[in-house]
Amino acid sequence: MDARPPLRSQEGFGTIQEIGYRVTMNSQSKPTLVDVAQAAGVSRSTASNVFAHPQRVRPAIRQRVEEAARSLGYLGPDPRGGRLRAGKFNALGFIIPGTYGLVNLIESPYGRELILGLSDACDAAGVSLTLVDGGGEQANTAVANALVDGFVLTNTRDPGLARTMAQRALPFTIIDMPAAPEFPSVGIDAHGGALEAARHLLAQGHRRFAIVSVRHEPGPAIVHPPGRGRRLHDAFPLDEAKLRGYAEALAEAGLSIDDMSIVESVPWDPEIGSAILEAAPDATALLVMSDRQALTVLREARKRGIAVPGALSIVGFDGVPEGAHASPRLTTVVQPIREKARLAAAMVLGLEPHARHILPARLHIRGSSGPAPA
CATH class of the missing domain: 3.40.50.2300 (Response regulator)
Structure with a gap:
């Protein structure tokens, strides 16, 4: 049991702990922002401002909402929601080549150097790197649903992957494969x-x-x-x-x-x-x-x-x-x-101009x- 004295909302909803218990018991899902607002006795927009624009909320109300969130185990808004609305995920997708799979990519000395090069560019841009399975029937679904801002693609026979990326209107570069002149690409001699x-x-x-x-x-x-x-x-x-x-x-x-x-x-x-x-x-x-x-x-x-x-x-x-x-x-x-991968990622992330290298x-x-x- 929490030894702290119960915190009562001003609107008469009862204690934060009581309402948190009822919300948790009445829902099988994780607590939401609406649950927090209800527990704190404020509107959803006020609760949202506590997390997104805390300077807009009076300290006493902000404290009450934060107490409600802690009591309910609410960790804050799902960042995917805001990113979906903004169309920005701050992530680069790398489509794992062929049917090698994640384990073989990471075990491979060549694959390790590729990942390091991609990571160089991601670190420079302040974004995350997401590995996307490029093999099997799930490949197009994975590409269609990946929460990324662009892709680096290498060594695949599946033309559907490029079509799926084009349908999403996301930038991408191609490594070690023939590419149309309008697509940025990086290859070797x-x-x-x-x-x-x-x-x-x-x-x-x-x-x-x-x-x-x-x-x-x-x-x-x-x-x-x-x-x-x-x-x-x-x-x-x-x-x-x-x-x-x-x-x-x-x-x-x-x-x-x-x-x-x-x-x-x-x-x-x-x-x-x-x-x-x-x-x-x-x-x-x-x-x-x-x-x-x-x-x-x-x-x-x-x-x-x-x-x-x-x-x-x-x-x-x-x-x-x-x-x-x-x-x-x-x-x-x-x-x-490593430079090949870094250059490919940098073009997607806007760190380098689009070109064929x-x-x-x-x-x-x-x-x-x-x-x-x-």
Whole structure:
């Protein structure tokens, strides 16, 4: 029991505690502003002013309304209501790519860098970051109902998501996907980075290659043996651009990508090392489209006693911090992941002018690549 003496309203409604008890007992929902006004013996508008414009209310009445609110457990107006009326939520929505889901996004070194870049812009703008599930049948509903002021979208095959965002008339930017000229977007020179990676290995004397590509739908690794007319089962435009870069460099050296094994896997697949090493046992060089996969292959090679780079060179793509601490340190194509995300978010939030940006991707040579074995 509350030991304080009961506070009576001037209009004769009884004690605040008594009325709070009756309101609570008569309602299964949380107390509302109307309940507080009734308990304090004031109008709804007066109670509203206590929370929104306290300077407009006499101290004695303000104190009575605050006492009523505390007694009822009322924490204040739902901020969504005011934001809905104002059309402003002070939040940016990031649509999680593909069908990866929240756990895989956060576990991914690449995903972590994306979130950090988005957060950089959100902190600068003083807004929150909302993660929106972009996979499955619920994706369009999630986008339609998200309490945000704009979106950043990356790597999706669902054209309905863009339509839903357009119907909401909210600003959005696109990362790593083709976009119409009127849409702000941020991408990387994936073709150029992949071209540089393959040329580096060719200059080291390598002629027997294999490729690891990124699969964007859950499932086991897909092995594409050498052959003409192959197509990746589950590639986004970014992956196709990397593949074209690899193919161009190989062609410059008189080699054909059709003669190279390709394995597609989700980035978190622990078996990708086994899959690529068994699909291409004679390869002396691996071109891997993500650092997370490259690091898994590196661990598997070490487990099998395969010397890197003595017997096998590995080049990744992304430039995540973990690559610099691997043993040996990972040679990789570094893209500005965090800046890419920051720039995309900043355009939505009005911190940067709308534009189409292509950021560089550059090879960083470290310890996981070297001359081809004799």
